[in-house]
Amino acid sequence: MPGKNKPICKCVLRSIFRRCLSHYRAMADQHNPQLKRKVLMWHFRSLDYRADFWLTARRSLAPHEFSIFRRHLVAGEPWFRCCRRVDRGNFYHAVYRIEAKLGRAFKETQPYALYPPGRY
Numbered sequence: 001m002p003g004k005n006k007p008i009c010k011c012v013l014r015s016i017f018r019r020c021l022s023h024y025r026a027m028a029d030q031h032n033p034q035l036k037r038k039v040l041m042w043h044f045r046s047l048d049y050r051a052d053f054w055l056t057a058r059r060s061l062a063p064h065e066f067s068i069f070r071r072h073l074v075a076g077e078p079w080f081r082c083c084r085r086v087d088r089g090n091f092y093h094a095v096y097r098i099e100a101k102l103g104r105a106f107k108e109t110q111p112y113a114l115y116p117p118g119r120y
Helices: 010-028 037-060 062-074 087-109
Strands: none
Touching: 010 037, 010 062, 010 087, 037 062, 037 087, 062 087
């Protein structure tokens, strides 16, 4: 196939990450402890997606990157609470690198990629 080894732009990888993150958040918001039998299978599928999202991030990132991921990207803490020793510009450069790294990991995970979320 022509173009198969073509590198993917980092803005595309960040977009992949953001789409997976919004799907992760949507599934977390729809968690309902009072399940009915009809939605039980969907509930397990959402738990599987959320677990795979979290564990893929944990395996793909270094400990300091995972801390930024967990606190800023998932929990939504402001940048100055996540990283006290780094200025704002360097912090957001680290966030962009994390998003690109996870976008690639979510797209290339085998045998079942997390992207696109609708086909998971």
